[in-house]
Amino acid sequence: MSITIKVENLSKKYIIQHEKKSSHNETLSDSLIQGSKNIITRISHPFRHSKINEQIQEEFWALKDINFEINQGDKVGIIGRNGAGKSTLLKILSRITEPTSGKIHINGRIASLLEVGTGFHPELTGRENVYLNGAILGMGRKEIKAKFDEIVDFAEVEKFLDTPVKRYSSGMYVRLAFAVAAHLEPEILVVDEVLAVGDALFQKKCLGKMEDVSKQGRTILFVSHNMGTVRSLCTRAIMLNYGNIIIDNEVSQVVDQYLSYGLKLDGTAEIVWDENHAPSCEEIALYGIRLLGSGQQVYAIYDAAKPINVEISFRVKKAVRGMRIILSLLTSDGVIAFASTNQNVMDNQELVPNNYVTSCLISADLLNTGHYLVNVHVGIPGVKVLIQGKEYLGFTVEGSGGHGSTISERWPGVIAPRLIWSLISEDISC
Numbered sequence: 001m002s003i004t005i006k007v008e009n010l011s012k013k014y015i016i017q018h019e020k021k022s023s024h025n026e027t028l029s030d031s032l033i034q035g036s037k038n039i040i041t042r043i044s045h046p047f048r049h050s051k052i053n054e055q056i057q058e059e060f061w062a063l064k065d066i067n068f069e070i071n072q073g074d075k076v077g078i079i080g081r082n083g084a085g086k087s088t089l090l091k092i093l094s095r096i097t098e099p100t101s102g103k104i105h106i107n108g109r110i111a112s113l114l115e116v117g118t119g120f121h122p123e124l125t126g127r128e129n130v131y132l133n134g135a136i137l138g139m140g141r142k143e144i145k146a147k148f149d150e151i152v153d154f155a156e157v158e159k160f161l162d163t164p165v166k167r168y169s170s171g172m173y174v175r176l177a178f179a180v181a182a183h184l185e186p187e188i189l190v191v192d193e194v195l196a197v198g199d200a201l202f203q204k205k206c207l208g209k210m211e212d213v214s215k216q217g218r219t220i221l222f223v224s225h226n227m228g229t230v231r232s233l234c235t236r237a238i239m240l241n242y243g244n245i246i247i248d249n250e251v252s253q254v255v256d257q258y259l260s261y262g263l264k265l266d267g268t269a270e271i272v273w274d275e276n277h278a279p280s281c282e283e284i285a286l287y288g289i290r291l292l293g294s295g296q297q298v299y300a301i302y303d304a305a306k307p308i309n310v311e312i313s314f315r316v317k318k319a320v321r322g323m324r325i326i327l328s329l330l331t332s333d334g335v336i337a338f339a340s341t342n343q344n345v346m347d348n349q350e351l352v353p354n355n356y357v358t359s360c361l362i363s364a365d366l367l368n369t370g371h372y373l374v375n376v377h378v379g380i381p382g383v384k385v386l387i388q389g390k391e392y393l394g395f396t397v398e399g400s401g402g403h404g405s406t407i408s409e410r411w412p413g414v415i416a417p418r419l420i421w422s423l424i425s426e427d428i429s430c
Helices: 028-044 086-093 126-136 141-155 170-183 193-197 200-215 227-233 251-266
Strands: 003-019 055-071 075-079 101-106 110-113 188-191 219-223 236-241 244-250 270-272 284-292 301-303 308-316 324-331 336-341 354-362 370-380 384-398
Touching (some): 003 086, 055 086, 075 086, 086 101, 086 110, 086 219, 126 141, 170 200, 227 251, 227 301, 236 251, 244 251, 284 384, 308 324, 308 370, 324 384
Parallel strands (some): 075 219, 188 219
Antiparallel strands (some): 270 284, 284 308, 308 354, 324 336, 370 384
């Protein structure tokens, strides 16, 4: 299979300017005097180049020594947290930005949909921009005309074809831009998170089109934060972090590693206390709470289709009977998604001094897309509060709402369970 894209030791450096901070000892009068001096200098020497405020330059490497190859027909997801270097990489591949060092070899025409407005001239009409984009891709007028009706039908902007695109809504802009990029038959289609601007129905339509494009042997590079969509569309993924490739492999392995990276980047999925700082009372002390995913690994980001195990470790200091641990899950808005207690495993037994671990398994396909907080409360119902409830951990769920669909969209409500349905055919011939 032929190589469509080859990247060798690719790096991109930006220079960030910072104003030099004033000394903490500088008074208001000092600042006024310095400002007056700067004004006088400008009046006296209007053509002299001088910096009124001293600047400090900082080097920022958006990408550092990136190497990979992509074959013809590959469907590759580029994933990573904000600031990982995804968009910079796509801009370099699309010839929008020049690399600082390294080489890229591209075999074939490339069509890019990176930001709302990329590739369109705002003063030209939708019709004119279709022909302009086709010309940029190296297509003749006859080739573009042959695809024109198909593009317009897909974009659903027929009424506004002769309106300057600067008057388009962001949704209309993206619909037309994607239709042009997907239908003018580039060998390589590059799509950034921009599809999120469209509605769910249009996103589904775009994903279906990208599937069709890939079946024709064309290459797709797709950036998204929605891991469900990446899993469904791509066969391979590259994960970036701080400008470096962390893993380049089969899509499921890369997505799993990306999800596990949540702990390292967020630090919210596990908490461990020492004896001096643990939430405690006379009877017990908590010494750890953590969120476990597949392989008993601590994650802070979860695929909605995977279960989550909340593990609570505690130490009984003095024999206690009737104790309950209550787990409450709250949305980021403070709405309680549900609450549960470990009463079924306690069975009113007396716990003697020792270390214990209790776990609560949150089923797969239950939670909706969003961020959640874990509240843990300990007490003896109707008798005594041992440790007052508090939000200790937070985690994110991604990719819910896609039951039986190629697109993952956020459904209404706090939970999005995969419920069991049935279908019975009734004989109407009787």
